[in-house]
Amino acid sequence: MYSRNEILVVVGSVVLRSAISLCLPGVSKTLQSSIQLSTLMTSHASLLEGIYLQELGLDPYDGGLVHQAPLLVSLMSQLQGTYDLLYPLIDAYIVITLIKLAKAKNLKLAPWIVGASYAFNPIAVLANQAKSSMIFTNASIVSALYYAVEGYASLSALWIAIASYLSYTPAFLIIPLTKVVARAGNVLNFISVLILSVGLLIGASYQITGDWKFLNSTYMTVISFSKIAPNMGLWWYFFTEMFEFFIPFYTMVFSLYNVAFVVPIALKIEGLFAFVMTIGWLNFSKPYPELTDLPVYLSLLLILEPCFPYLGYVLLSALLFLHSIILAPIFYHLWIDLGSGNSNFFYAITLAYSLAMATTIGDFLWAYVQMSYHDDHPEEKNVKLSQL
Secondary structure: OOHHHHHHHHHHHHHHHHHHHHHHHHHHHOOOOOOOOOOOOOHHHHHHHHHHHOOOOOOOOOOOOOOOOOHHHHHHOOOOOHHHHHHHEEEEEEEEHHHHHHHHOOOOHHHHHHHHHHOOHHHHHHHHHHOOOHHHHHHHHHHHHHHHHHHHHHHHHHHHHHHHOOOHHHHHHHHHHHHHHHOOOOHHHHHHHHHHHHHHHHHHHHHOOOOOOHHHHHHHHHHHHOOOOOOOHHHHHHHHHOOOHHHHHHHHHHHHHHHHOOOOOOOOOOOHHHHHHHHHHHHHHHHOOOOOHHHHHHHHHHHHHHHHOOOHHHHHHHHHHHHHHHHHHHHHHHHHHHOOOHHHHHHHHHHHHHHHHHHHHHHHHHHHHHHHHHHHHHOOOOOOOOOO
């Protein structure tokens, strides 16, 4: 059963997003072209292009413009005309899942607050209007975590398989998610269903497209970073300024860096905490990040409530996020539209955004270390740690 506040949060989420779509349709069209809220891999324009080519009987992956997964393109082609309702409903589903996750963890924080942190997050509302396909990945990630916490290994495996199918980087969340599932002793079941699900999704995609070109467009483009374009990440500026001779080497280095900390985090700390920290790390280090990644990550941080007393840089992180999110579209406009700035303007803001992400990760990791130490040494509960 859901409380009155929880129902109001879910309904409010749908009403707010639907009202903007109905009353201000121009806002949605403007935001769909925002490089802060979607990338070449997730943009609504790319999805519509894929649907259009598919309806003409052409291969969507021939021209290199479409990067969404084939099953998503096919599904969305059947749902045309419902997008203004579909996307708010997907966000409502995320809100409901976050509320259920908060209940499963028995937080002191009211579950409806966790849901509201996503439902009424301005970035989540704007991202919903931008219609980035990342919203489907986010819904799958949250579902995978919820079912893992509840001990439903098969459902968790299915959802993380869908997330990995839709977008390359969630595949690395399998490592910490396995640790969450292991608490219920269902690892073998989890791995079996995961392999089967991925195989079925890839096989179904082949049946739809008739060839394997979609693998290059959907996954290899991300791995090789073959399409360099401004986004909220760290990669694009380096590769724009780099001599072509060095690009293959540094692509490998950056790709390794993207995943280098996933295993250590998963091995060192508790499963749920490792999962959330890995989301933050991937948002920080992946080649095509966007602001659509942020609201789910921030809401999941609320699930780590026991660490709150040990946090030291909440204000700094909040101000960095606020600073970068407000200035990013302004500096991009100065650079691209007015020509009165240059790429350094926008990249400086993406650095600030990345610093904000890194600050939250570092702060929560150190908070976890302190909390674990004090749990093991209750006699030193009032001792403030500076190092271990």
